[in-house]
Amino acid sequence: xxxxxxxxxxxxxxxxxxxxxxxxxxxxxxxxxxxxxxxxxxxxxxxxxxxxxxxxxxxxxxxxxxxxxxxxxxxxxxxxxxxxxxxxxxxxxxxxxxxxxxxxxxxxxxxxxxxxxxxxxxxxxxxxxxxxxxxxxxxxxxxxxxxxxxxxxxxxxxxxxxxxxxxxxxxxxxxxxxxxxxxxxxxxxxxxxxxxxxxxxxxxxxxxxxxxxxxxxxxxxxxxxxxxxxxxxxxxxxxxxxxxxxxxxxxxxxxxxxxxxxxxxxxxxxxxxxxxxxxxxxxxxxxxxxxxxxxxxxxxxxxxxxxxxxxxxxxxxxxxxxxxxxxxxxxxxxxxxxxxxxxxxxxxxxxxxxxxxxxxxxxxxxxxxxxxxxxxxxxxxxxxxxxxxxxxxxxxxxxxxxxxxxxxxxxxxxxxxxxx
Amino acid sequence: xxxxxxxxxxxxxxxxxxxxxxxxxxxxxxxxxxxxxxxxxxxxxxxxxxxxxxxxxxxxxxxxxxxxxxxxxxxxxxxxxxxxxxxxxxxxxxxxxxxxxxxxxxxxxxxxxxxxxxxxxxxxxxxxxxxxxxxxxxxxxxxxxxxxxxxxxxxxxxxxxxxxxxxxxxxxxxxxxxxxxxxxxxxxxxxxxxxxxxxxxxxxxxxxxxxxxxxxxxxxxxxxxxxxxxxxxxxxxxxxxxxxxxxxxxxxxxxxxxxxxxxxxxxxxxxxxxxxxxxxxxxxxxxxxxxxxxxxxxxxxxxxxxxxxxxxxxxxxxxx
Ligand code: SF4
Ligand code: SF4
Numbered sequence: 011x012x013x014x015x016x017x018x019x020x021x022x023x024x025x026x027x028x029x030x031x032x033x034x035x036x037x038x039x040x041x042x043x044x045x046x047x048x049x050x051x052x053x054x055x056x057x058x059x060x061x062x063x064x065x066x067x068x069x070x071x072x073x074x075x076x077x078x079x080x081x082x083x084x085x086x087x088x089x090x091x092x093x094x095x096x097x098x099x100x101x102x103x104x105x106x107x108x109x110x111x112x113x114x115x116x117x118x119x120x121x122x123x124x125x126x127x128x129x130x131x132x133x134x135x136x137x138x139x140x141x142x143x144x145x146x147x148x149x150x151x152x153x154x155x156x157x158x159x160x161x162x163x164x165x166x167x168x169x170x171x172x173x174x175x176x177x178x179x180x181x182x183x184x185x186x187x188x189x190x191x192x193x194x195x196x197x198x199x200x201x202x203x204x205x206x207x208x209x210x211x212x213x214x215x216x217x218x219x220x221x222x223x224x225x226x227x228x229x230x231x232x233x234x235x236x237x238x239x240x241x242x243x244x245x246x247x248x249x250x251x252x253x254x255x256x257x258x259x260x261x262x263x264x265x266x267x268x269x270x271x272x273x274x275x276x277x278x279x280x281x282x283x284x285x286x287x288x289x290x291x292x293x294x295x296x297x298x299x300x301x302x303x304x305x306x307x308x309x310x311x312x313x314x315x316x317x318x319x320x321x322x323x324x325x326x327x328x329x330x331x332x333x334x335x336x337x338x339x340x341x342x343x344x345x346x347x348x349x350x351x352x353x354x355x356x357x358x359x360x361x362x363x364x365x366x367x368x369x370x371x372x373x374x375x376x377x378x379x380x381x382x383x384x385x386x387x388x389x390x391x392x393x394x395x396x397x398x399x400x401x402x403x404x405x406x407x408x409x410x411x412x413x414x415x416x417x418x419x420x421x422x423x424x425x426x427x428x429x430x
Numbered sequence: 431x432x433x434x435x436x437x438x439x440x441x442x443x444x445x446x447x448x449x450x451x452x453x454x455x456x457x458x459x460x461x462x463x464x465x466x467x468x469x470x471x472x473x474x475x476x477x478x479x480x481x482x483x484x485x486x487x488x489x490x491x492x493x494x495x496x497x498x499x500x501x502x503x504x505x506x507x508x509x510x511x512x513x514x515x516x517x518x519x520x521x522x523x524x525x526x527x528x529x530x531x532x533x534x535x536x537x538x539x540x541x542x543x544x545x546x547x548x549x550x551x552x553x554x555x556x557x558x559x560x561x562x563x564x565x566x567x568x569x570x571x572x573x574x575x576x577x578x579x580x581x582x583x584x585x586x587x588x589x590x591x592x593x594x595x596x597x598x599x600x601x602x603x604x605x606x607x608x609x610x611x612x613x614x615x616x617x618x619x620x621x622x623x624x625x626x627x628x629x630x631x632x633x634x635x636x637x638x639x640x641x642x643x644x645x646x647x648x649x650x651x652x653x654x655x656x657x658x659x660x661x662x663x664x665x666x667x668x669x670x671x672x673x674x675x676x677x678x679x680x681x682x683x684x685x686x687x688x689x690x691x692x693x694x695x696x697x698x699x700x701x702x703x704x705x706x707x708x709x710x711x712x713x714x715x716x717x718x719x720x721x722x723x724x725x726x727x728x729x730x731x732x733x734x735x736x737x738x739x740x741x742x743x744x745x746x747x748x749x750x
Contacts, residue, residue, distance in 0.1 A: 043638075044637070044638045044678055044682070044683065045635075045637040045638060045683070046637060046638055046639065048637070050635075051560050051634075051635055051637055052560055052561065052562075052625065052633075052634035052635045053631060055622035055625040055626060055635050056622060113621075114619050114621055114683075115618070115619065115620015115621070115622070115635070115636075115682075115683030115684055116618070116619050116620045116680070116683045116684075119600075119617075119618075119619040119620075120619060122617065122619055123619065126600040126601050126602075126617065127599065128598055128599055128600060128601045130596055131596060131597045131598055131599045131623070132597075133597065133599035133621065133623050134599040134600070136599070137599075216623070220593075220597070220626055220627050221593060221627075221629070221740065222626070222627055222628060222629035222740075223626060364626075365626065368631070369628075369629055369630060370582075370584065370630060370631060370736070371567065371569055372567030372568050372569050372582065373565065373567055373584075373631055375568065376562075376566060376568065376584075377548060377562045377565040377566075379559040379560040379561075379562065379639075380559050380637065381634070381637055382560055382562065382634070
């Protein structure tokens with residue numbers, strides 16, 4: 011079994027290193043040439059990196075909300091995956107922040123988001139919300155790890171550095187009673203839930219509040235963002251739990267994955283409902299300003315992204331897998347993988363179509379130049395840099411499960427003596 | 431007296447609020463700012479603060495001392511409207527900044543679609559590829575053989591209620607006292623939120639391109655890329671600041687837009703697009719001055735503004 015885990019870890023490390031190597035080229039290009047080789051510009055000012063940012067930040071918020079099931083609501087069935095969810099949230103948050111940082115016209119001025127915040131702008135709040143969330147995640151991770159070490163210090167070998175970092179003294183495990191740490195975790199988690207809802211809802215509000223873009227300008231946008239975050243974050247957690255988080259031979263362990271799978275299925279259904287509501291109302295209103303963007307999504311140049319990538323591989327296949335094979339580890343993991351990977355198409359289909367419709371008739375041909383166009387497709391450099399940030403996220407995650415006490419294959423349940 | 435009342439009325443219209451209301455809004459905002467230290471306050475405060483009051487409070491005073499203004503002859507019968515507008519301009523510049531309301535009127539019946547204003551603006555502001563302040567939109571109306579073409583020059587509307595300024599996360603853009611919407615290139619982080627928020631696509635992003643990119647080089651003369659680039663890197667004077675466009679420094683990486691040639695205005699010159707317009711289709715002046723040409727044109731019954739229903743109150747008017 012451990013052998014099998016090692017195998018998967020190696021596979022994921024290899025893929026991550028490959029993505030990193032390929033992505034590095036994009037990173038160098040971005041550093042050397044700024045935005046010169048990007049396909050976004052003046053009329054479609056946001057592209058893959060903004061979509062990538064809301065994608066990753068959604069995964070983070072979703073994974074975090076799943077961790078709340080453990081630390082706030084103390085749902086026993088999920089107990090084993092609390093730290094895994096926190097690590098996933100942390101890794102994806104780092105990727106998201108990098109992604110949006112690379113997108114700025116002046117990366118060196120990012121600190122002004124804190125120093126000169128305009129609290130009248132939803133975006134103004136983001137630096138503060140992410141800052142608080144980041145600190146909260148670190149603390150939660152620290153206490154969750156220490157609780158784990160305290161409960162099972164006898165059965166694991168953890169490096170002294172890690173023990174020091176999380177404030178665990180192996181000679182005096184009773185100095186940090188698990189109950190006390192769990193209480194702190196509950197408080198942190200309780201603060202975290204509104205925080206996660208606030209920051210991801212606010213990401214939705216960044217778009218929802220833009221009156222100039224009817225496709226975004228809806229009160230439903232922040233809600234769609236939240237449900238999408240929970241769906242994609244849950245799906246990612248189903249995948250990493252199945253691959254790294256459990257002992258696959260044990261039925262009790264497998265049940266955790268089945269349970270996440272069921273949760274994801276419900277969330278996916280809600281997501282589809284909201285999407286249907288948003289799209290059908292937009293189409294039925296038959297006001298071209300809004301319906302044009304929706305038409306672009308459904309029948310435009312990139313229609314296949316919606317129908318094949320999103321509906322086919324992001325909803326139908328995983329939906330059927332979760333519906334008809336809810337007790338197959340492979341099926342649930344595969345569904346998780348499909349939903350997670352294809353969710354970037356959902357994010358792209360939020361960001362781009364609203365911008366790809368000219369705000370004024372005649373603008374398309376009024377003047378030409380790089381960026382003065384409404385057809386956008388991410389350039390090679392954009393894909394590379396996006397992969398680069400994903401690979402960094404993956405590295406943080408893989409390093410976490412490799413060197414930190416995140417997953418414990420030897421312990422059945424915290425609190426009980428584990429087998430070997 | 432009647433004129434005075436008219437002027438006061440127009441100033442009030444420009445903020446959309448009476449002084450009392452302004453005070454109340456300010457007090458409310460200050461109180462909220464004190465309370466607003468938590469996540470929940472964010473939900474409440476953000477929309478409340480996204481009001482025009484914000485601008486007056488955050489905008490630095492960009493009033494400049496004017497040195498000398500050009501001599502303009504007295505009005506003559508059949509004089510070129512440009513002369514009259516320069517006279518209007520001079521009068522406006524002698525008033526305090528907050529009493530001016532720079533406005534533009536574009537007579538679509540006179541516009542022949544020559545794009546001279548677009549090109550003049552590019553030359554004046556040394557705009558790089560991908561950045562355009564005043565494109566001319568072309569619309570075809572009807573079907574053959576009953577076809578007409580309409581040309582609509584589209585500068586920044588310098589909205590009285592600009593949705594582009596309130597979204598800026600770092601207060602890098604605001605409405606000045608004279609109504610011109612300014613961007614502080616040194617503060618702008620290049621997030622491009624304002625570009626998405628403008629209903630007129632008036633903001634563009636300077637990605638750092640040069641027209642001379644990949645051009646063959648030549649040892650001397652303005653034929654080769656090296657020499658031609660001298661022009662492209664020479665300073666521009668957006669918002670009255672001298673800025674060479676080099677080394678990925680601002681304005682590269684910033685949002686950019688038309689500013690009614692504020693650097694020219696403050697030297698007593700009309701915006702470049704006004705003077706290059708071969709059809710004399712663009713008029714410019716102070717709408718708070720009842721004597722000005724634009725004040726005569728704006729109340730015409732055939733006047734319209736773009737996307738009026740959005741409530742942005744553009745200061746660019748079109749005569750149909
Ligand atoms: S036209 Fe656009 S950029 Fe200009 S003030 Fe209005 S909203 Fe802002
Ligand atoms: S691009 Fe610059 S001016 Fe526009 S919102 Fe961002 S920081 Fe503000």
